[in-house]
Amino acid sequence: MNTVLWVAQGLLAVAFLAAGFAKATMKEEELPKKLPWTEDFPTPVVRLIGVFEILGALGLVLPMLLDVAPMLTPWAAVGLAVIQLGAAVTDARRGESQMIVVNLVLLALAVFVAVNRF
Numbered sequence: 001m002n003t004v005l006w007v008a009q010g011l012l013a014v015a016f017l018a019a020g021f022a023k024a025t026m027k028e029e030e031l032p033k034k035l036p037w038t039e040d041f042p043t044p045v046v047r048l049i050g051v052f053e054i055l056g057a058l059g060l061v062l063p064m065l066l067d068v069a070p071m072l073t074p075w076a077a078v079g080l081a082v083i084q085l086g087a088a089v090t091d092a093r094r095g096e097s098q099m100i101v102v103n104l105v106l107l108a109l110a111v112f113v114a115v116n117r118f
Contacts, residue, residue, distance in 0.1 A: 001116065005112075005113060005116055005117065008109050008112055008113050009060045009061055009064075009073070009077075009113055010061070011109065012057070012060055012077070012080065012106065012109050012110060012113065013057040013058070013060045013061050014057075015057075015106060016053040016054070016056055016057035016060075016080060016106075017053075017054060017057040017058075019050070019053055020049075020050040020051065020052070020053030020054035020055075020056075020057060021050065021054060022034070022035070022050070023035070023038075023046050023047065023049055023050025023053065024047050024050030024051050024054060025050075028043050031043065031046060036094070036096070037087075037090050037091065037094060037096070040090065040094070049083065052079065052083060053080070053083060055076075056076045056077075056079050056080040056083070057076075057080075058076075059072050059073060059075070059076025059079070060073060060076045060077060060080070060113065061073075063076075064117075073113070073117050074113065074114045074115075074117035074118045075114075077110045077111070077113040077114035077117065078110070078114045080106070080110045081107050081110035081111050081114060084103050084104075084106045084107035084110060085103075085107060087099075087103045088100050088103035088104060088107065091103060
């Protein structure tokens with residue numbers, strides 16, 4: 001089970017690092033072209049979401065890997081699950097049903113990690 005959890009944590013970390021980095025660094029005029037939902041939010045909020053995703057991704061792996069405050073790992077997973085819940089609501093409101101599936105898969109993985117790491 002530990003191996004399965006590490007694989008899930010790794011997949012989530014890669015996904016959230018990539019997504020968070022894009023949101024945190026992409027040029028403001030490029031955001032709506034690549035991420036249409038960003039039209040509904042001020043740029044500083046999109047950047048903050050990106051930073052939270054990066055921190056959550058690091059929190060999924062580093063505390064347990066370094067054996068420094070490993071209880072942060074399930075809390076990082078909870079935080080990322082909350083972000084995905086918000087993303088699913090936003091996509092549902094915008095009628096972007098194909099993205100809801102992605103949100104729900106990431107949400108399920110994050111909940112799986114959180115529950116099993118607590």
